Amino acid sequence: MIQPATPDAAELSNPDNAKAWKAAQDFEAMALGQFLAPMFDTVKPEDGLFGGGSAEGQWRPMMTQELAKSIAKSGGLGLAVPVYRQMLQMQEQAKEPKPKETLP
Numbered sequence: 721m722i723q724p725a726t727p728d729a730a731e732l733s734n735p736d737n738a739k740a741w742k743a744a745q746d747f748e749a750m751a752l753g754q755f756l757a758p759m760f761d762t763v764k765p766e767d768g769l770f771g772g773g774s775a776e777g778q779w780r781p782m783m784t785q786e787l788a789k790s791i792a793k794s795g796g797l798g799l800a801v802p803v804y805r806q807m808l809q810m811q812e813q814a815k816e817p818k819p820k821e822t823l824p
Contacts, residue, residue: 726801737765737808742803748796752788 732738760780792800 740807744792744800748787748800749792753785756784
């Protein structure tokens, strides 16, 4: 069965699914932030329009993370969907009763 690209409203009406989807999106945003950080590290702030300074060095990681969150909410790399599906699968497996072991 082919899964939809993102969970629909009916699926997310379950609070546990909604939490898992939020966690999957947050994970994707964190991963994107890690991918974007080296790109911004190559930009020399003193060459920019505003001249850089210590403040720019302080806000740059926040800007990178917010950019990553925005990209993730817009569909991102598509990493959130498989992470979400895997989380649901792991939750279902945790609910299944475990067989009792017999001692030899």
